Amino acid sequence: MSYVRGKEIDYSLERINDLLEIVPPEACDVKRRMEECKGWDDERWEELLLQICVEGAKWHGGSHMLLRADFKPYAKAWASFVVQTIEGTSCTS
Numbered sequence: 810m811s812y813v814r815g816k817e818i819d820y821s822l823e824r825i826n827d828l829l830e831i832v833p834p835e836a837c838d839v840k841r842r843m844e845e846c847k848g849w850d851d852e853r854w855e856e857l858l859l860q861i862c863v864e865g866a867k868w869h870g871g872s873h874m875l876l877r878a879d880f881k882p883y884a885k886a887w888a889s890f891v892v893q894t895i896e897g898t899s900c901t902s
Contacts, residue, residue, distance in 0.1 A: 811818050826833060846853075854873055858866060866879035877888050 811820055822833075825831075854868070858868065858875075861881060861884040862875060862879045863881055866875065868874065869876060877885055877892075880888055
């Protein structure tokens with residue numbers, strides 16, 4: 810609970826979900842997908858690169874990281890959405 814201008818405000822996950830009428834999934838799909846791709850071989854990673862990036866795109870850094878500029882338009886739009894609306898508003902405090 811927090812106070813805003815003298816009023817008690819409930820910012821708990823349960824209250825926010827109730828307000829937005831969201832039913833959270835039983836398991837986190839993002840974590841599941843991250844675990845799933847840990848076992849991928851180089852061939853599977855190259856398939857993904859061909860699916861979402863323009864011809865000539867390459868993996869950057871020591872891990873499987875891509876430049877947003879290398880994405881095809883549809884993937885680039887989703888990447889922009891995630892970075893600007895989801896990651897940009899996440900709170901780690």
